[in-house]
Amino acid sequence: MPEDTFALRIFRFDPESGKDPGYQDFQVPRGGRSGGLTVLEALFYVLEHQDPGLAFRYSCREAICGSCAMYISGEWKLACQTQVGHALEGNVVTVSALPHLPVIKDLVVDMEPFWRNYEKVKPYLINDGPPPEKERLQSPEDRKGIQEMADCILCAACHSACPSGIANEDYLGPAALTKAYRFVADSRDTAREERLTLVGNEQGIFRCHTIFNCVTSCPKGINQTYSIQQMKKLVMKRNLGLQL
Amino acid sequence: MIYHPVLIVGGGLAGLRAAIAVHDAGLDCAVISRVHPVRSHSVAAQGGINAALGNAEGARDDTWEKHAYDTIKGSDFLADQDAVERMTREAPARVYEMEHWGCPFSRLADGRIAQRPFGGAGYPRTCYAADKTGHALLHTMWEQCVKRGIRTYQEFLVLSLTVREGRALGLIALNILTGEIVPLAADRILFATGGAGRIFGRSTNALINTGSGLAIAYQAEVPLKDMEFIQFHPTALFGTNILMTEGCRGEGGYLVNAEGNRFMEKYASKAMELAPRDIVARSIQTEINEGRGFGKGGAGGGYIHLDLRHLGAKKIKERLPGIRDICLNFAGIDPIDTPIPVQPGQHYTMGGIDTDVTGAAPVEGLYAAGECACVSVHGANRLGGNSLLDTMVFGKLAGDAMAESLAGNANRTEPAPEARTLLEEDLRKTRDRAHRLMAGDGTEDPSAIRDRLKDVMIEKVGIFRDRGTLTEALAEVRELKERVAHIKVRSQARVFNLDLVTNVELEGMLEVAEVIALGALQREESRGSHYRLDFTSRNDADWLKHTLAHRTPEGPQLDYSPVAITHYQPVERKY
Numbered sequence: 034m035p036e037d038t039f040a041l042r043i044f045r046f047d048p049e050s051g052k053d054p055g056y057q058d059f060q061v062p063r064g065g066r067s068g069g070l071t072v073l074e075a076l077f078y079v080l081e082h083q084d085p086g087l088a089f090r091y092s093c094r095e096a097i098c099g100s101c102a103m104y105i106s107g108e109w110k111l112a113c114q115t116q117v118g119h120a121l122e123g124n125v126v127t128v129s130a131l132p133h134l135p136v137i138k139d140l141v142v143d144m145e146p147f148w149r150n151y152e153k154v155k156p157y158l159i160n161d162g163p164p165p166e167k168e169r170l171q172s173p174e175d176r177k178g179i180q181e182m183a184d185c186i187l188c189a190a191c192h193s194a195c196p197s198g199i200a201n202e203d204y205l206g207p208a209a210l211t212k213a214y215r216f217v218a219d220s221r222d223t224a225r226e227e228r229l230t231l232v233g234n235e236q237g238i239f240r241c242h243t244i245f246n247c248v249t250s251c252p253k254g255i256n257q258t259y260s261i262q263q264m265k266k267l268v269m270k271r272n273l274g275l276q277l
Numbered sequence: 278m279i280y281h282p283v284l285i286v287g288g289g290l291a292g293l294r295a296a297i298a299v300h301d302a303g304l305d306c307a308v309i310s311r312v313h314p315v316r317s318h319s320v321a322a323q324g325g326i327n328a329a330l331g332n333a334e335g336a337r338d339d340t341w342e343k344h345a346y347d348t349i350k351g352s353d354f355l356a357d358q359d360a361v362e363r364m365t366r367e368a369p370a371r372v373y374e375m376e377h378w379g380c381p382f383s384r385l386a387d388g389r390i391a392q393r394p395f396g397g398a399g400y401p402r403t404c405y406a407a408d409k410t411g412h413a414l415l416h417t418m419w420e421q422c423v424k425r426g427i428r429t430y431q432e433f434l435v436l437s438l439t440v441r442e443g444r445a446l447g448l449i450a451l452n453i454l455t456g457e458i459v460p461l462a463a464d465r466i467l468f469a470t471g472g473a474g475r476i477f478g479r480s481t482n483a484l485i486n487t488g489s490g491l492a493i494a495y496q497a498e499v500p501l502k503d504m505e506f507i508q509f510h511p512t513a514l515f516g517t518n519i520l521m522t523e524g525c526r527g528e529g530g531y532l533v534n535a536e537g538n539r540f541m542e543k544y545a546s547k548a549m550e551l552a553p554r555d556i557v558a559r560s561i562q563t564e565i566n567e568g569r570g571f572g573k574g575g576a577g578g579g580y581i582h583l584d585l586r587h588l589g590a591k592k593i594k595e596r597l598p599g600i601r602d603i604c605l606n607f608a609g610i611d612p613i614d615t616p617i618p619v620q621p622g623q624h625y626t627m628g629g630i631d632t633d634v635t636g637a638a639p640v641e642g643l644y645a646a647g648e649c650a651c652v653s654v655h656g657a658n659r660l661g662g663n664s665l666l667d668t669m670v671f672g673k674l675a676g677d678a679m680a681e682s683l684a685g686n687a688n689r690t691e692p693a694p695e696a697r698t699l700l701e702e703d704l705r706k707t708r709d710r711a712h713r714l715m716a717g718d719g720t721e722d723p724s725a726i727r728d729r730l731k732d733v734m735i736e737k738v739g740i741f742r743d744r745g746t747l748t749e750a751l752a753e754v755r756e757l758k759e760r761v762a763h764i765k766v767r768s769q770a771r772v773f774n775l776d777l778v779t780n781v782e783l784e785g786m787l788e789v790a791e792v793i794a795l796g797a798l799q800r801e802e803s804r805g806s807h808y809r810l811d812f813t814s815r816n817d818a819d820w821l822k823h824t825l826a827h828r829t830p831e832g833p834q835l836d837y838s839p840v841a842i843t844h845y846q847p848v849e850r851k852y
């Protein structure tokens with residue numbers, strides 16, 4: 034094997050071929066056009082030069098659109114944000130689709146279960162009052178309190194990594210719950226009660242066993258477990274009749 | 278046959294805002310997007326959105342009129358002044374609306390929306406959400422679509438637009454997930470398909486910004502306006518060309534050459550780093566070309582430094598956390614203690630589908646909004662922070678206009694019989710074309726053509742242009758067009774055939790590239806982003822006019838239309 038190449042080992046599945054799914058290796062040069070090489074660039078190299086049938090999602094290539102979350106050398110990563118050099122095991126980088134979501138083809142998963150849960154938590158600001166003429170005021174501290182949750186890119190890495198969700202598609206999962214908390218914690222939202230009822234059950238926050246896989250898998254460094262625990266506290270307080 | 282009274286192509290900010298307007302007017306509409314809407318390029322916008330709210334310290338007497346004048350001056354007087362006034366007047370309402378819908382804007386100590394200085398603006402007028410403004414806005418807009426239950430066709434790539442006798446009737450699209458090619462009929466169609474950045478090498482744009490909407494409209498004989506005006510952003514991260522927002526300079530960052538000098542002093546002594554983008558980009562390129570950059574002669578062109586170190590760790594972490602992450606993850610440097618290597622990169626498509634202020638194109642039933650449209654509010658050079666604004670103001674206006682024009686006769690549930698017949702005809706043609714691409718015995722390697730196109734465009738239709746290089750570029754693009762007729766799609770897959778997707782796009786990229794190169798060759802003056810080494814000054818007597826490109830079998834045919842001037846006579850730009 035030449036020194037200046039590495040093996041990109043891709044888990045293939047082609048719904049049209051009738052063939053069994055399995056790993057396939059491609060030899061890819063290490064240096065990209067710009068010196069470094071990301072896993073996404075390596076996938077493009079394979080698409081353009083070796084297998085025009087390869088399927089994967091992409092858009093921004095700068096870790097903000099959430100298209101390219103995958104399972105790379107044993108970790109949940111965005112392909113665009115992962116340097117090949119950091120993902121090598123020996124001379125191999127292994128890539129497969131996000132675990133625990135149905136695979137459509139190669140690295141493309143069916144995101145429908147993920148979006149269904151996202152929609153269940155009413156992922157939008159609710160405020161009964163009439164909007165003021167200008168902005169609703171929010172202190173910098175209150176804004177800071179929702180920053181991390183609002184930064185979620187909906188890539189589904191945490192959803193795919195969560196053991197509590199593996200056998201249970203109806204578990205809202207860390208991403209949807211983080212979205213719920215993003216509004217629970219927003220000083221402008223008036224639907225806190227309703228939101229806590231939506232998530233305060235065995236398909237919501239109480240199915241979280243604080244395993245923290247979501248936190249380790251998040252490419253944006255978000256702490257989903259924090260959001261979930263905060264809501265557990267609020268629901269407990271409410272159930273005990275304490276002031277929220 | 279799929280039918281909606283209104284179909285919107287594009288799930289970025291412009292498309293979604295239009296969909297909300299149509300929905301709120303009580304009409305059925307659907308959004309078609311080649312990616313899930315939150316994956317649209319709008320999500321990557323960083324620095325902010327302009328509106329004369331007068332919130333920031335030092336901006337108390339800002340007004341929409343001042344915003345209008347800054348925009349017109351920034352445009353090098355090519356913008357239509359009535360359109361600019363419309364946009365800047367409606368800016369505060371659009372920003373407040375996003376706030377009411379939950380957008381997490383950064384805040385001042387008193388709780389109002391924070392604003393930062395941006396290039397070419399007389400006041401700190403750019404509202405922001407840290408340095409992830411596009412993400413904050415697009416997610417909020419999508420949330421509002423979810424709330425309303427707006428129908429979307431995701432991972433559908435529109436391939437063509439059906440126009441007969443000057444009327445738009447529908448679209449033909451590829452369902453990427455199944456490989457089916459399907460017709461979609463509508464009475465009103467909006468294009469909100471974004472920019473064409475990826476025609477150029479060194480682009481800050483998302484990989485999906487191939488300008489396919491522009492190509493599709495142009496192929497349906499809709500004129501494209503002012504396409505020669507391509508914005509080069511001064512500060513793209515060297516190597517990957519990921520954007521380093523103008524907000525870096527807005528927060529006080531310096532541009533420094535290899536000799537350690539803040540060279541903007543020479544080019545714009547008052548505005549310094551915050552002069553408009555065309556001026557800063559040319560200044561940087563001049564420094565590099567004249568040997569005062571780093572890495573000269575090396576691969577990828579040279580670079581200079583964007584130095585943030587003096588801002589300190591706290592400010593960088595608070596105001597520019599996304600920039601810091603990008604530097605850490607993509608360049609392996611921390612801007613808190615290392616200057617960022619940057620070079621100019623292609624950034625924005627000022628031109629686009631010719632529309633009026635309501636978004637209407639010169640084809641009945643067809644509208645366009647956002648980066649793919651040219652109203653024109655950006656003229657020859659867009660100001661930072663005005664594009665996000667453009668998407669929302671004109672997305673809404675177009676949505677309103679479509680709904681209004683349909684009012685009272687939108688009770689159809691399927692297409693008119695003649696439209697159905699014509700769409701079926703086009704469906705057959707498009708299927709044949711896909712078939713030919715997949716079954717042909719072509720020999721050309723599409724990725725070689727694509728790479729060559731990008732090199733030609735950035736090298737010969739870039740920041741500095743002249744007759745010689747533009748003539749060469751045009752000839753090369755035409756030669757590539759010949760070659761593209763002989764490519765073969767190698768994958769026969771139906772499900773998620775990226776080979777088919779990228780090759781269909783390539784044909785369109787070449788068409789759009791030809792329009793850009795020809796427009797640039799014909800325009801014998803320098804204005805805004807279009808800088809001719811052989812005609813270095815602006816020439817209002819001959820060239821204060823918009824370029825319109827019409828498709829003919831022999832290639833683009835250019836004619837020109839007047840610029841709307843309300844109050845402001847063109848003067849020389851000084852910063």
Ligand SMILES: Cc1cc2nc3c(=O)[nH]c(=O)nc-3n(C[C@H](O)[C@H](O)[C@H](O)COP(=O)(O)OP(=O)(O)OC[C@H]3O[C@@H](n4cnc5c(N)ncnc54)[C@H](O)[C@@H]3O)c2cc1C
Nearest residue numbers: 287288289290291311319324325435471647648662664665
């Ligand atoms: C890195 C970066 C940072 C920026 N920062 C700022 C900023 O701070 N402030 C500012 O004002 N501007 C900024 N801009 C510019 C601004 O973000 C864009 O101009 C704007 O978001 C474009 O929005 P849009 O809705 O027109 O298009 P996009 O958001 O690009 O959306 C286009 C949509 O069209 C769809 N589409 C395209 N072709 C097809 C097809 N053939 N079939 C089906 N669907 C299709 C896509 O799927 C997508 O949904 C930035 C640009 C870049 C590149």
